[in-house]
Amino acid sequence: MRYYLYKTSMFILTLVMVSLIIFFVFQLLPGNPAQIILGLDADEQQIRNLEQELGLERPATERYIDWIAGVFQGNLGESLRYQLPVSEVLADRIPVTMSLAVFSMLLTILVGFPLGILIARTDGKFISVFLSMITQLGISIPSFWFGFMLILLFSVILKWFPTFGYVPWSEDFFGALRAYFLPSLAIAISNIAVVIRYLRNTILDQKKMDYVRTATCKGLSERAILYRHVLRNAFIPVLTIIGLITADTLGGSIIIENVFALPGLGNLLIQSITSRDFPLVQSMVLYIAVIVLVINFMVDLLYKLIDPRISKRGEQL
Amino acid sequence: MKKNGFKLLIFLSLISLLLTACSNDSKKNEDKSAKANDEAKSGGIVRIAMSTEIDNLDPYQSAATDTMSMMDNVYDGLLDTNEAGELVPAIAASYEVSDDGQVYTFKLKKDVTFHDGSKLTSKDVKYSYEKLAGLSGGEAISSQFEIIKKIEAPSDLEVVITLKEKNSAFLAATIRPIVPADYNKHSEKPIGAGPFKFEDYKVGQELRLVKNENYYDQEKVPKIDEVQFKIMPDQESAILAMKSGEIDVIPGISSQGKQQLDDLIETVSAPQNMVQLMALNNKVKPLDDPNVRKAINLAIDKDMIIETVAEGEGVKLGSNFSPSMEFYCQEGLEDTYKTNPEEAKKLLEKAGYPDGFTLELTVPSDYQFHVDTAQVIADQLSQVGIKVDIKLIEFSTWLEKVYNEAQYESTIIGFTGKLDPYEILLRYVSDYKNNFVKYENKEYDQLIRQALVETDVEEIVNIYKQAQTLLTEDAASVFIMDPYRTVAMKKGLKGWKMYPIQKFNLEDLYYTE
Numbered sequence: 001m002r003y004y005l006y007k008t009s010m011f012i013l014t015l016v017m018v019s020l021i022i023f024f025v026f027q028l029l030p031g032n033p034a035q036i037i038l039g040l041d042a043d044e045q046q047i048r049n050l051e052q053e054l055g056l057e058r059p060a061t062e063r064y065i066d067w068i069a070g071v072f073q074g075n076l077g078e079s080l081r082y083q084l085p086v087s088e089v090l091a092d093r094i095p096v097t098m099s100l101a102v103f104s105m106l107l108t109i110l111v112g113f114p115l116g117i118l119i120a121r122t123d124g125k126f127i128s129v130f131l132s133m134i135t136q137l138g139i140s141i142p143s144f145w146f147g148f149m150l151i152l153l154f155s156v157i158l159k160w161f162p163t164f165g166y167v168p169w170s171e172d173f174f175g176a177l178r179a180y181f182l183p184s185l186a187i188a189i190s191n192i193a194v195v196i197r198y199l200r201n202t203i204l205d206q207k208k209m210d211y212v213r214t215a216t217c218k219g220l221s222e223r224a225i226l227y228r229h230v231l232r233n234a235f236i237p238v239l240t241i242i243g244l245i246t247a248d249t250l251g252g253s254i255i256i257e258n259v260f261a262l263p264g265l266g267n268l269l270i271q272s273i274t275s276r277d278f279p280l281v282q283s284m285v286l287y288i289a290v291i292v293l294v295i296n297f298m299v300d301l302l303y304k305l306i307d308p309r310i311s312k313r314g315e316q317l
Numbered sequence: 318m319k320k321n322g323f324k325l326l327i328f329l330s331l332i333s334l335l336l337t338a339c340s341n342d343s344k345k346n347e348d349k350s351a352k353a354n355d356e357a358k359s360g361g362i363v364r365i366a367m368s369t370e371i372d373n374l375d376p377y378q379s380a381a382t383d384t385m386s387m388m389d390n391v392y393d394g395l396l397d398t399n400e401a402g403e404l405v406p407a408i409a410a411s412y413e414v415s416d417d418g419q420v421y422t423f424k425l426k427k428d429v430t431f432h433d434g435s436k437l438t439s440k441d442v443k444y445s446y447e448k449l450a451g452l453s454g455g456e457a458i459s460s461q462f463e464i465i466k467k468i469e470a471p472s473d474l475e476v477v478i479t480l481k482e483k484n485s486a487f488l489a490a491t492i493r494p495i496v497p498a499d500y501n502k503h504s505e506k507p508i509g510a511g512p513f514k515f516e517d518y519k520v521g522q523e524l525r526l527v528k529n530e531n532y533y534d535q536e537k538v539p540k541i542d543e544v545q546f547k548i549m550p551d552q553e554s555a556i557l558a559m560k561s562g563e564i565d566v567i568p569g570i571s572s573q574g575k576q577q578l579d580d581l582i583e584t585v586s587a588p589q590n591m592v593q594l595m596a597l598n599n600k601v602k603p604l605d606d607p608n609v610r611k612a613i614n615l616a617i618d619k620d621m622i623i624e625t626v627a628e629g630e631g632v633k634l635g636s637n638f639s640p641s642m643e644f645y646c647q648e649g650l651e652d653t654y655k656t657n658p659e660e661a662k663k664l665l666e667k668a669g670y671p672d673g674f675t676l677e678l679t680v681p682s683d684y685q686f687h688v689d690t691a692q693v694i695a696d697q698l699s700q701v702g703i704k705v706d707i708k709l710i711e712f713s714t715w716l717e718k719v720y721n722e723a724q725y726e727s728t729i730i731g732f733t734g735k736l737d738p739y740e741i742l743l744r745y746v747s748d749y750k751n752n753f754v755k756y757e758n759k760e761y762d763q764l765i766r767q768a769l770v771e772t773d774v775e776e777i778v779n780i781y782k783q784a785q786t787l788l789t790e791d792a793a794s795v796f797i798m799d800p801y802r803t804v805a806m807k808k809g810l811k812g813w814k815m816y817p818i819q820k821f822n823l824e825d826l827y828y829t830e
Binding site for chain 1: 370372373378380381382456457458459460461463520521522523547548549550551553554555557558560561563711712713714716717718720721730732733735750
């Protein structure tokens with residue numbers, strides 16, 4: 001009980017700290033949101049009107065306090081750039097990013113796990129060396145390049161998938177599946193490579209452990225040792241990586257969203273920063289922080305499920 | 318499912334239109350050079366890639382040029398512009414100006430209707446302009462309209478606008494949209510009287526407009542059925558989408574993009590009434606010395622910049638004015654400072670800088686075109702001993718530091734064109750808020766003021782030409798070029814025209830195959 005109370009208070013404290021840091025950093029950035037929205041050719045009158053409409057004439061600290069007071073009441077404020085409630089702007093974007101994240105994580109796990117185990121099992125053989133080389137490529141090649149290559153191959157030449165845009169799931173399930181496939185794959189490729197390499201290394205490490213020798217002596221088959229004992233231990237560090245990757249994709253992929261013209265969160269974050277849309281930036285940072293914290297927490301829980309020893313250590317804290 | 322049904326409907330209507338088109342629609346083609354295979358066909362969908370997001374569908378709240386260009390097809394103004402930048406009748410059939418230049422009387426066309434079917438009358442014009450001028454409570458939306466004293470609607474088809482004082486720049490402002498009186502849901506469902514009707518908008522994704530069959534100008538009822546603006550921030554993606562046939566038009570394509578698409582597209586290229594300049598802060602040392610500014614002008618080879626940065630697609634400028642506004646432009650100024658490094662060195666010596674100096678050049682990194690220009694300029698200036706220190710900053714920061722606060726030595730930027738020379742040349746009036754070049758010349762201020770109250774057109778042209786000459790003689794800055802805008806269209810799509818403002822004349826587009 002004390003453990004959860006401690007976790008929750010840390011959770012809130014972290015969020016407040018994150019938001020404060022963003023606030024101070026943001027104050028250092030020059031740029032007037034009204035002027036940025038209206039651009040080079042705006043006349044003075046327009047800028048003054050907009051400043052008033054957006055409430056920009058009030059000091060930044062006051063606006064920040066108002067915003068954070070609103071957050072505690074479940075109100076994220078109003079976006080300056082879109083002149084809509086932040087929650088509405090986010091509600092438009094989150095499904096896109098969420099779909100990308102879920103889809104690409106599924107691909108990562110479904111492809112990464114079996115391949116990682118395969119490489120570990122065939123360590124030293126040709127297939128393992130070959131796959132390792134490919135994963136090295138997967139890690140070092142940037143995702144936007146994969147994006148363009150996938151478009152070139154599957155959309156321009158083969159015409160199997162659309163080049164850009166998306167369809168909501170509710171409208172056309174298979175259409176959405178098709179539209180999300182390429183961008184999800186572009187995101188997943190480097191993640192798959194990371195998972196494969198990680199899994200391989202930890203499995204090989206675990207295989208050198210004493211308990212494996214004991215089990216072998218006991219007469220267990222190599223297969224049984226791998227699936228019953230080694231994998232369970234090897235999953236713990238891999239889980240950490242999966243957690244990090246998940247948090248990362250849920251925060252939105254700026255480059256892939258731009259390449260495939262998908263209106264997701266990454267795209268929005270960049271825009272909110274260039275347009276100095278303070279309430280939107282703050283809310284998005286808050287969202288990302290919550291995602292990271294929640295996922296870390298879930299990873300913690302999963303640790304305990306996989307390895308009960310960790311749970312005992314936690315309780316003592 | 319609903320959407321698929323709709324698609325089918327469009328498809329069917331498309332086919333039926335195509336069938337009728339074959340029989341008797343071929344004479345409509347205005348293109349004189351039309352060949353047999355150039356015949357206009359009715360129908361079709363045009364998908365246009367746009368790189369920026371829509372800021373607001375409400376024409377009075379939007380400020381982004383791209384948004385206005387898109388929505389200009391939904392809303393019409395009293396007047397409109399043609400390719401030469403002349404004002405032509407739109408909703409207004411004609412207008413008269415009183416002798417004292419203060420009273421404008423507009424006669425409206427009969428039978429103009431909004432997209433919701435209601436009639437457009439003088440009441441709507443009055444409502445629109447009072448809103449723009451801030452006469453119906455609230456602040457003025459546009460300072461161009463602030464000079465309106467009162468608006469009267471003596472009959473359904475007549476509007477009388479009285480200005481507080483003479484203002485020759487007012488007429489160009491009447492291209493602003495007319496909206497239906499007392500309707501304020503434009504942000505969700507825009508209603509105008511333009512050639513296209515708003516269909517739907519998916520935030521950050523797509524804006525769809527459909528043909529307005531009841532457009533008041535029967536000659537200009539669109540030939541295509543539907544326009545889809547697709548928001549695509551990455552131009553490389555837009556090019557790939559065009560290759561795979563998912564995009565039909567890219568307005569503003571790079572020369573690399575053009576090469577990539579090559580035989581798939583036809584392009585329309587023309588100067589865009591933009592002034593790309595290397596702005597020199599006239600208030601900082603050593604740029605406050607005209608000789609130094611002249612030396613910089615002499616050291617820079619604009620032809621070389623056009624050749625390398627714009628791949629030849631640009632018009633050399635001599636003042637803050639593009640020749641695409643031919644009527645007002647003072648010719649010959651571009652040769653005032655013929656590239657001459659020797660002469661430049663002499664001037665620098667005269668100004669007390671025989672060994673040159675270090676010049677900071679602040680460039681907004683968002684614009685690769687300006688960054689490239691900066692690099693060429695840095696090289697050219699180094700040959701006369703001026704060491705250029707290029708500093709890249711983000712555009713939002715540029716707006717504040719350079720444009721608003723004039724905290725810079727030199728910068729490179731492009732000013733998009735306006736319809737009236739007053740709006741273009743106002744930038745250099747000494748007490749204008751965003752005169753960030755800090756140019757100060759009493760004679761110039763006087764000229765611009767005079768142009769505003771002058772009623773004789775020839776005299777107005779004369780004054781603006783003098784003003785341009787002053788900017789050149791004082792070497793206020795380095796006026797580089799008006800770069801071409803290149804529109805890429807898929808083969809078989811025709812009719813795109815270029816205007817001195819960024820205007821998409823979608824009603825003229827048609828497919829030939």
